Amino acid sequence: MSDVKLWDFHGGIHPPEHKALSNRTPIQPAPLPARLILPLGQHIGAPAQPIVAVGERVLKGQTIAAASGRVSVPLHAPTSGTVSFIGPQPYPHVSGMLAPAIVIDSDGLDAWAPLAPCADYRGLAPEVLLEKIRQAGISGLGGAGFPTAVKLAARPQGKIHTLIINGAECEPYITADDRLMRERAAELVAGIEILAWLIQPEQVLIGIEDNKPEAIAALQAALGERPFGLRVLPTKYPSGGEKQLVELLTGQQVPSGGLPTDVGMLCQNVGTCVAIHDAVLQGRPLVSRIVTLTGEALARPMNVEALLGTPIGELLAFAGLDEARMDRLIMGGPMMGFTLPSLEAPLIKTGNCLLAPTRSELPPPPPPLPCIRCGACADACPASLLPQQLHFFALGQEHEQLRAHNLFDCIECGACAYVCPSSLPLVQYYRAAKAEIRELEQKQHKAEHSRRRFELRQERLRKAEEQKEAERQARAEQAARAKALQTESAALPDRTAPLAAQPSLAAGLLEQQKKLRIEASMAQIALKKAEKQLAAHATPELEAQVAELRAAVEAAKKALEAVTAAAPPAVPASNDAALKKAKIELAIKRTELKKAEKAGADDAELTCLREALASAERALHAAEEASDKPAPQLIRTDKRPVDEKLRTLKTELAFARADLRKLERDEAADPPALESARTRLAEAERKLAEHQSE
């Protein structure tokens, strides 16, 4: 182990460790709380979706919220009890914000739901094993909280050749992994074996800082002859950063903006490995975690295994919190942790430490001074960044420069701020700048999306407008053609040219013929009326009017004759439109005549209308002959005027017949009545026969 080559990473610092405060006692079980608050978002990715209702009883380990996407994990009840509330609850965040959560009132029984352990995981298909890990709700327990199954399944650059187990635990004060490795080394090794089976790497490397000799010894013993490389690292902060650990163990640098998987390596925290062991071999989902309770404001600093959802105040009370001595409460370590505004928030999956320092133990930083460009921050930066430059760009909100100087490679380790003689809160600037850039990116993404939607809409509208315009033009052209036809037909036809060769002219003639016929009819009707008036009251004015009307009738007749002579039968064979018009014209004339007959019009008017009907019939016949469609079989019915007497006789016959049948069906019918009915029927038949023979 000692002769194994180790590399180093740039920068790093050696802050006071303060680990001895909490690592001397074994992990204690935290008391079962009466009420647990389970935020739906305890991991990176989409929050879980509740699948239980208020009032529902749940068992320990039962799924209470399902994963809601690929990058998401389910949530399980940490103890048995009743769901008492689903909604906003305190969340462990620097802002003191509320977040959606499921609240469970414990029944004190801590009764487990049925579990499905799997001793022979080697018999499972990799995807089944991955699904088991996913369904157990495991996300990285080292602090980042990325869904473990997603991390295990994502191999963008091909095979993972090196599995790295992170037991560095480099942050001051935190000893949760230290105690875990000491006390649960066998489970840890079993968890690593599961991962190795799943990933099939060429090598497994375990990195532990040399300030944890007991953990190293325990792990060595548990490893036995297994071919896993245990590497003891010199204590330096932040050797537990993924990229730094990769470099320490393999000498390879993860490229800027990249992940260890980009160079064929995958990192997993020791706590996550134990959770995988519990999930696969014992069937237990993630419902608790080991958390360091430390700081001089606690009477009994220690590590506890606490149920997720346990209120932080209760955990600290268990460790003997003296609130009067506590200067502030930090979730995480002093380097990367954040201050919690209250004790009401619950423990979540990413909570590895609760630090309750006194003021003298962790005094607040002095007021910041201007940067003196000493360069100490750049020397300390493990990501080889230029923190002072990033600071200036962040102040000026120069996002492009921040990107160009690889702001997003900053792991927010705080090493730069730790060494800064001007006490500049550098990490706060970087966090704020990252948030700003992400927000802007989201806005730009939304704006881009909206722009694309707007452009697509404009394109759709433009096409619709073009279509409308094309239709308008087509209609205008059609109208112009029709007008041209009318103009052509107004002129007399060229008698020397066969009309079959001039279909448009023939159609025009038919149209003109129709108009003239109507005009002639109207003139005739007007003449008849005037003649009647003249007969009743002979005046010079009426005489003049009659003479005028006669001349008009004559002129109309002549014009009609001229056009009729020029038109059919030489109507073009293909003129179906003319045929259709002729049919319609005939129907109109027939209707006009019927209406006039019903209305009791005088003879002169009826004569005119009958002539017009006859003319329409002739025009139709001509059009039929000219059409290339076969002429319909004409069945002419001679509709005589209704014979009122015949109708009366037939009615009487029908009534007489019906009455007789009715009596015949009636068994109790009076015989004289029957006889009378028969006589009536015979008489009706006789009269009808007589009338029909007349």
Ligand code: SF4
């Ligand atoms: S350590 Fe502080 S003062 Fe020195 S260069 Fe960096 S930011 Fe400026």
Ligand code: SF4
């Ligand atoms: S916080 Fe960022 S910039 Fe500062 S030392 Fe760490 S990685 Fe470098």
